[in-house]
């Protein structure tokens with residue numbers, strides 16, 4: 001179920017992160033990809049302004065929320081990276097729709 005990030009697949013896909021193109025290992029979750037990149041802060045809570053990072057990696061804690069392809073509040077640990085995916089970190093209040101909260 002889990003594997004080490006330093007043992008990530010060699011094949012890469014390009015995604016857009018906050019407007020910059022980055023290459024990440026193919027076939028892993030978006031949350032794992034952002035951890036692999038060392039992205040910090042991962043997100044900032046809307047009310048308290050607290051920094052958050054993926055915690056459970058199985059869809060329970062909601063600490064991995066991100067805007068993915070224009071839809072906010074998506075759990076990045078439940079989404080596999082795909083070439084051309086557009087990702088924005090949620091730093092405070094999320095823009096766009098709220099399909100998961």
Ligand code: FES
Pocket residue numbers: 031053054055056057058059060061062063064065075076077078
């Ligand atoms: S890391 Fe907990 S829901 Fe994604």
